[in-house]
Amino acid sequence: MRRALFLSVMLCVCAMGCSSEKTNRTLRAPTVVVAESYPAVIADPVPECRAAILVYHHVNPHSVGETPPLRAMTVSHVAFAAQMQHLYDAKYAVVSLDAVSACLTSSVPLPEKAVVITLDDGWSSQYVYALPILEKYHFTATFFVVTNLVLERDGGGLLSWPQVKDLDKRGMTIGSHSKTHPNLTLLGDAQLKDEVAGSKKMIEDRLGKPARHFAYPFGFVNDRVVAAVRGAGYVSARGTVDGTHQQARDLYTLKVVYVTDDFKMFARNIAQ
Numbered sequence: 001m002r003r004a005l006f007l008s009v010m011l012c013v014c015a016m017g018c019s020s021e022k023t024n025r026t027l028r029a030p031t032v033v034v035a036e037s038y039p040a041v042i043a044d045p046v047p048e049c050r051a052a053i054l055v056y057h058h059v060n061p062h063s064v065g066e067t068p069p070l071r072a073m074t075v076s077h078v079a080f081a082a083q084m085q086h087l088y089d090a091k092y093a094v095v096s097l098d099a100v101s102a103c104l105t106s107s108v109p110l111p112e113k114a115v116v117i118t119l120d121d122g123w124s125s126q127y128v129y130a131l132p133i134l135e136k137y138h139f140t141a142t143f144f145v146v147t148n149l150v151l152e153r154d155g156g157g158l159l160s161w162p163q164v165k166d167l168d169k170r171g172m173t174i175g176s177h178s179k180t181h182p183n184l185t186l187l188g189d190a191q192l193k194d195e196v197a198g199s200k201k202m203i204e205d206r207l208g209k210p211a212r213h214f215a216y217p218f219g220f221v222n223d224r225v226v227a228a229v230r231g232a233g234y235v236s237a238r239g240t241v242d243g244t245h246q247q248a249r250d251l252y253t254l255k256v257v258y259v260t261d262d263f264k265m266f267a268r269n270i271a272q
Ligand SMILES: [Zn+2]
Pocket: 011, 012, 015, 120, 121, 177, 181, 217, 218
């Protein structure tokens, strides 16, 4: 428990409130198409890809003596259940990160009220508490695991490879959150590549399928890190800027909605 608490603070203390460096890219201007005998038609090459990408860490009962950082990173299983019920009742469409990527890169439209559920750091409590609730509503989610911290056997505070394989078998997506959860912006080129490409390979070797999505540890990112993630073959990466209106320039710094126990804030943030 002490180890889990320590890891929790180490993994998560910066995830809320740490701002990412934004990459600067120029938006393509809308193309105006004028047909000879028809009114002017405006074709916008930048699709409207609205999706609330929810970020969870711990999903489990709150504990006595929980530190403020840990409490901030924990959504109780009761609150999580209420949030999933709300997605269901309010007819939100839970989609995958692949769907968001396809919208941003190929203009494949997303359904209205699209939501992506992501869970970070590979806590075994996500398997115990979140998975059954997700399955109750037939929702899928992406689990971003820190590959070197995944255990060989069940029984610790972190997910095991058998649990990760089971999540994959049940239709969940397994994404990479690096090998050891470092601040990637501080690493040299070789280490950066090892964390980004090495974790991808580890997931692929274990699951026998591509790992397509990445989440930056602590949310720390710069252009060099984005280039490493893109170069390793990931199709998207989750950033840390709040928001739901994803644009083409956001593909490797996807906007997010952080979730706490606060139901009103949850409902308001996903509706924006
Ligand atoms: Zn993390």
